[in-house]
Amino acid sequence: MRTQGTQLSLFQTPGSSDPFAVRVSERARRLTARVHVGGRVEIVVPMGVNPRMVRDFVRRFTPWIDRKVEAMRCAAEPAVEVPPEVRLAFSEERFAVEWRPAAKRVLAERGGRLELLAPDASGARGLLQGWLKQAAAARLAPALLELAARLDIRVGRVAIRRQRTRWGSCSTRGTVSLNCSLLFLHPDVVRYLFVHELAHTRHMNHSASFWRLVERIEPDYRRLDRELLAGWRTVPAWVFTS
Numbered sequence: 001m002r003t004q005g006t007q008l009s010l011f012q013t014p015g016s017s018d019p020f021a022v023r024v025s026e027r028a029r030r031l032t033a034r035v036h037v038g039g040r041v042e043i044v045v046p047m048g049v050n051p052r053m054v055r056d057f058v059r060r061f062t063p064w065i066d067r068k069v070e071a072m073r074c075a076a077e078p079a080v081e082v083p084p085e086v087r088l089a090f091s092e093e094r095f096a097v098e099w100r101p102a103a104k105r106v107l108a109e110r111g112g113r114l115e116l117l118a119p120d121a122s123g124a125r126g127l128l129q130g131w132l133k134q135a136a137a138a139r140l141a142p143a144l145l146e147l148a149a150r151l152d153i154r155v156g157r158v159a160i161r162r163q164r165t166r167w168g169s170c171s172t173r174g175t176v177s178l179n180c181s182l183l184f185l186h187p188d189v190v191r192y193l194f195v196h197e198l199a200h201t202r203h204m205n206h207s208a209s210f211w212r213l214v215e216r217i218e219p220d221y222r223r224l225d226r227e228l229l230a231g232w233r234t235v236p237a238w239v240f241t242s
């Protein structure tokens with residue numbers, strides 16, 4: 001559609017805080033309001049219609065537009081909550097995410113692509129969350145065990161969890177739990193978390209002896225501890241959105 005320039009003025013409608021994009025169209029025969037997915041409103045105006053007529057039109061249709069905007073916002077919400085890609089800083093990998101709505105729930109990893117079939121965005125996120133835990137088991141657990149072997153520290157079991165509040169933990173039985181979101185952090189920060197948890201197998205506290213052991217293995221532990229704490233900001237929201 002050819003449009004008369006792209007000079008779009010923004011109108012503020014009474015009773016609504018939403019600005020409307022106004023597009024003058026050569027082909028339009030009458031005033032129309034369009035509400036796009038996500039809630040963007042566009043008023044299409046034929047040539048020669050003056051601004052007052054546009055304002056009157058918008059005022060008359062404001063209740064309809066508001067209802068439509070509400071509906072289109074809801075329709076758009078799930079779509080933006082499935083990420084277009086997943087980047088793992090730990091392993092410097094990136095995966096393009098392709099979600100297609102379907103009754104069943106299937107995730108297939110093909111090369112650098114994650115192909116999802118799920119009925120809705122929530123289902124798609126659930127598949128991604130499951131995949132993240134598997135990806136963490138495959139990447140983090142061997143790295144932890146390798147470091148433990150080099151330090152001559154025995155680890156009973158490695159568990160992968162999806163938690164909001166902690167990066168890792170260590171039980172008295174020697175089970176080390178790792179947060180799958182560690183995959184979003186850089187390897188040196190993740191290695192520090194490993195060192196921290198492995199040191200807990202010797203000292204189940206944060207005593208001076210604990211920190212001496214940590215420092216012996218990782219002299220730069222203070223900086224890395226701060227980075228680990230700041231790391232929560234790098235975890236994408238979809239990880240915790242059900």
Ligand SMILES: [Zn+2]
Binds near residue numbers: 196200205206
């Ligand atoms: Zn600790």
